[in-house]
Amino acid sequence: MKKILEVNSFSKVYGSGCDCCFAETGPERTNICPGCGSVVAAHDVSFSLHQGEILGIMGESGSGKSTVVKSLFFDEPASWGQASFYDNGSRYDLFELNRAQQRQLRSQRFGMVYQNPHLGLNFAISAGGNIAERLLVAGDSHYQRIRSRAQDLLQRTEVLPERMDEIPRNFSGGMQQRVQIAKALATDPPLLFLDEVTTGLDLSVQAAILDLILEIQHELQTAMIVVTHDLGVIRLLADRTLVMKYGRIIEAGLTDQILEDPQHAYTQRLVASAL
Amino acid sequence: MTVAPILRLENFCKNFALHEQDKVIPSSAQVNLSVYPGRLTALIGPTGSGKSSVLNGIYRTYLTSSGRILYRCAAGEEIDLARADDHDILALRRSEIGFVTQFLHFLPRQKTEDVVAQPLYQQGVDKEEARARARATLEALNLPRRLWSLSPTTFSGGEKQRVNLARGLTARPRLLLLDEPTASLDPRTCQRVVAQIKSLKKANIAMLAIFHQMDLVKQLADEVVELSPAAEGVMGGQP
Amino acid sequence: MSQNNGYPFGFLDEYAKKEVRRSVLKAIALPGYQVPYSSREMPMGRGFGTGGLQLTLALIGPGEVLKVIDQGSDDSVNAVNLRSFVELTCPGIATTAKTEEASLIQSRHRIPEKALNDRQLLVLQVPYPDPLSVVEPSEDRRKAMHGEADYARLLVKLYEDIVKFKEITISHRYPTRINGHYIIDPSPIPRFDVPKLHQSAALALLGAGREKKIYAVPPYTDAVPIAFDDIPFRIEDFNDDQGRRRTCQRCGCQTSYLDEFIDSTSGEKLYQCSDIDWCNDQLTATQHLEEVDI
Known part of the structure; x- marks a missing residue:
């Protein structure tokens, strides 16, 4: 299996930052620097991801798990660190790219599905139009081809094709997530970020969405980073898991090992409370 | 014995550090054993002697506290499973090492035949071919045909166990770990499992197994390793 | 300056x-x-x-x-x-x-x-x-x-x-x-x-x-x-229901951009060149032609 992503010592600080930011924060303390009040959202985060692999990032709110994918997807600039994306024989130094290069990767090689569909979808335009946007950004300008591709994608994500011209506002929460997934998949990205995609959905809807994600992973061999606070999602989807607390990775390993033989006190508590 | 072992455990130890209770619980201590192609090594010992921990350690479901787990890959090189990179372990799980646990882990809404064929899908075997092989194993293990297209969620313990076994047996890995695979099976089905395991031996597959019933150990084991709850190491011997 | x-x-x-x-x-x-x-x-x-x-x-x-x-x-x-x-x-x-x-x-x-x-x-x-x-x-x-x-x-x-x-x-x-x-x-x-x-x-x-x-x-x-590859840009055609190009009611031009207005007495829709200078030119040319014809 080929390596697709490698992150080294990624850090993200919100605020002015000071010399003691990293020394005074961490899993045993908090993520707010007592010296300057900056929020150390993530520090010294390193991991790698292989083609077709699903990596889970687990933690509670404030653990920095979403910060990691937001920076990789260029929603937020990284403060420090290095991230390499390997694609078609080229290496991209993600945190060194200019805006146009970022936009190109973001729109064609990465996909993102947000917990909040308002972040991933334009609610003023139709579901099909949302998918069309991604295809248009990627340079396709053939109306019929775009339309039939959008139709295929919606069918694939089990959204009725006859609803493709409706605006996402008319859809249920689960359906909105399906449209988001269809949009993310439009350009066959080798890397997909999923940020709490099932949080807040009904259990049966959650299950169906998780099924869909796994099917896609099997079919397309898409590498994914799944950010969640839900152990069930991790157990079902992730091959490997990182556990984060207050911006640090406190534990990393194969998902079954993290769940069956957790090493860190925090993870042990988390696993014990979920069973 | 001239055949080289495929797997060697050297002074394998597993302790659980429970932070909440501020305790370290020893599970397996100083385990030494070897597993050979085409042969079955049986792990025996009373409850609490850490038999399952050995299998979980080899499969990396548990981290090894100390010792080495030397595995000779299909490619010929020897790697220490206790220290290998997660990605290497995942790759071995996909293509070389199988594990039949007492509990079935499957995707909640998958058909039984797909659950069984899953490891083959991952190896890249054609879907129809994989399903055909899955059905053949299910047939051999006497799981009623009407269940094949249902999800195992609602199955009885014995049915689930057969699905789980079928999954491990169909994949035909180089090394198969079996953790009480017959615990909830009736004697007739047990004998079908025995036949299956014998055929795997003929296919040169190496096995390390924990059996609930001693007569199965007698029928199937080529070597027996006895673990004791004490913290001392134990050595393998001939049955 | x-x-x-x-x-x-x-x-x-x-x-x-x-x-x-x-x-x-x-x-x-x-x-x-x-x-x-x-x-x-x-x-x-x-x-x-x-x-x-x-x-x-x-x-x-x-x-x-x-x-x-x-x-x-x-x-x-x-x-x-x-x-x-x-x-x-x-x-x-x-x-x-x-x-x-x-x-x-x-x-x-x-x-x-x-x-x-x-x-x-x-x-x-x-x-x-x-x-x-x-x-x-x-x-x-x-x-x-x-x-x-x-x-x-x-x-x-x-x-x-x-x-x-x-x-x-x-x-x-x-x-x-x-x-x-x-x-x-x-x-x-x-x-x-x-x-x-x-x-x-x-x-x-x-x-x-x-x-x-x-x-x-x-x-x-x-x-x-801007347009799609398969749906090209097109200009207003000024065709009527029968697909015929409407003409300027004043000068008879068939190619110009037409303004639509409603005759206040008859209530009828009328079309006329939007470019007055152009319309005048066409009108002069037609009159000139008519003169030549005579």
Whole structure:
């Protein structure tokens, strides 16, 4: 299996930052620097991801798990660190790219599905139009081809094709997530970020969405980073898991090992409370 | 014995550090054993002697506290499973090492035949071919045909166990770990499992197994390793 | 510097005119790029053509012949007012209603029917210079989008149009790509006029007074309205229910852009050339032909 992503010592600080930011924060303390009040959202985060692999990032709110994918997807600039994306024989130094290069990767090689569909979808335009946007950004300008591709994608994500011209506002929460997934998949990205995609959905809807994600992973061999606070999602989807607390990775390993033989006190508590 | 072992455990130890209770619980201590192609090594010992921990350690479901787990890959090189990179372990799980646990882990809404064929899908075997092989194993293990297209969620313990076994047996890995695979099976089905395991031996597959019933150990084991709850190491011997 | 009524020639002071000219040069050098400039207060409300007027005043000189039109008419209030203001502040210039006689044409909402030549200059009054403002509210982000030619969202708008109405419904301000990069709002000219910008012999300058932007379509430059590969851009066809091209009820022209109005006595829909100068020319030509026939 080929390596697709490698992150080294990624850090993200919100605020002015000071010399003691990293020394005074961490899993045993908090993520707010007592010296300057900056929020150390993530520090010294390193991991790698292989083609077709699903990596889970687990933690509670404030653990920095979403910060990691937001920076990789260029929603937020990284403060420090290095991230390499390997694609078609080229290496991209993600945190060194200019805006146009970022936009190109973001729109064609990465996909993102947000917990909040308002972040991933334009609610003023139709579901099909949302998918069309991604295809248009990627340079396709053939109306019929775009339309039939959008139709295929919606069918694939089990959204009725006859609803493709409706605006996402008319859809249920689960359906909105399906449209988001269809949009993310439009350009066959080798890397997909999923940020709490099932949080807040009904259990049966959650299950169906998780099924869909796994099917896609099997079919397309898409590498994914799944950010969640839900152990069930991790157990079902992730091959490997990182556990984060207050911006640090406190534990990393194969998902079954993290769940069956957790090493860190925090993870042990988390696993014990979920069973 | 001239055949080289495929797997060697050297002074394998597993302790659980429970932070909440501020305790370290020893599970397996100083385990030494070897597993050979085409042969079955049986792990025996009373409850609490850490038999399952050995299998979980080899499969990396548990981290090894100390010792080495030397595995000779299909490619010929020897790697220490206790220290290998997660990605290497995942790759071995996909293509070389199988594990039949007492509990079935499957995707909640998958058909039984797909659950069984899953490891083959991952190896890249054609879907129809994989399903055909899955059905053949299910047939051999006497799981009623009407269940094949249902999800195992609602199955009885014995049915689930057969699905789980079928999954491990169909994949035909180089090394198969079996953790009480017959615990909830009736004697007739047990004998079908025995036949299956014998055929795997003929296919040169190496096995390390924990059996609930001693007569199965007698029928199937080529070597027996006895673990004791004490913290001392134990050595393998001939049955 | 000639003086008139206490104002310098062209109303604007020399520094202001210099700045406008510099901006014009930059706009020509970067076809389609919206050059910001410090739009001056003019003795008329912003939104009444102050952007176009400042361009005209900065570029006109004695001996020039000016034509001012509003929706094709030289006689509408806006056109008359602008023309008399330029006449008042620029002694020595001439004015005309004839397209071919003008060296500088300031227009609102139309490009003359008659093809312009390379000695002519077209100034268009622009209310909203940025075609991206309908899809992106932040100007900062719009600037970056222009820089990267990131225009997919304009095509999304076309896509939605076709989905909803089975055709592209943009009638005015049709987004047009200049010289293969920047997409401009060509001012509220109808779709019908957009192809006239493409490889035009005359320089077209567009000025937005309220929004403080100047941009240009230089002579012999590509101006391509955005469209899908399989659904090309098309102009208004003016066909009736039977698919016949409507004609101007006054001059009988079958090729011009037509205004629709309703006869107040009969209640009937009538069509007439929007470009009055063109209509008059056609009328004269037909009368001339009739005379010859006799």
